[in-house]
Amino acid sequence: MAVTQFPAAATYVFGSTSETGIAVESYEQHDQVDHYEQKNNVGEVVEVITFNPRSELTISGETTSALAQILGKSMTVANLVATQYGGTLSGITICKGVQLTKNRARNLQARITATYYPLVTL
Numbered sequence: 001m002a003v004t005q006f007p008a009a010a011t012y013v014f015g016s017t018s019e020t021g022i023a024v025e026s027y028e029q030h031d032q033v034d035h036y037e038q039k040n041n042v043g044e045v046v047e048v049i050t051f052n053p054r055s056e057l058t059i060s061g062e063t064t065s066a067l068a069q070i071l072g073k074s075m076t077v078a079n080l081v082a083t084q085y086g087g088t089l090s091g092i093t094i095c096k097g098v099q100l101t102k103n104r105a106r107n108l109q110a111r112i113t114a115t116y117y118p119l120v121t122l
Contacts, residue, residue, distance in 0.1 A: 017078040021068065022110055024079065025061040031084040032056070053085070055116040057093070062107040070095040070112070080116060091118035 003014055016024035032054060038047035057077060074092050082089045093116045101109040 018064070019059055019061070019078055019112075020076070021063055021065045022059060022061040022112075023064050024059060026058075027060075027079040028058040029079075029081055030056040053118055055080070055084075055118075057112075057114045057116060059110075059112045059114075061110065063110050067098070067110060071098050072096075074122065075114060077114065077116070085118045089118070090121065091116055092120050092122060093117075 005012075005014060016027045018024055033050045034052040036049045036051070037045045038049070040046045057080070059077070059079070073095055075095050077093050080089060080093070085091075093114050095112060095114045097111075097113040099111040099113075101111070
């Protein structure tokens with residue numbers, strides 16, 4: 001079923017895109033860089049250098065099929081937001097963790113953590 005948004009010209013982004021094998025309940029992305037501060041002889045910061053951009057990702061939702069083996073491997077993330085990388089995604093996303101949750105009142109839940117490295121390629 002398609003989503004109808006009122007007003008039609010609203011600039012908000014509604015919902016998430018399904019990932020391979022997961023109906024996404026939530027998607028979190030934390031974009032960050034490392035930094036170095038150069039201080040002068042009295043301890044004042046006189047220069048700042050930023051480097052090593054990356055995004056820490058967490059994807060949670062219910063599985064829609066058998067999950068592929070992704071732990072420690074590269075993966076494609078449909079919900080990745082490229083704003084902080086100039087709109088271009090040319091790096092690699094590595095899966096760092098997979099947490100599965102089962103109980104009798106819900107479908108199988110998955111929580112995947114990964115890091116997107118924009119400067120690293122296959």
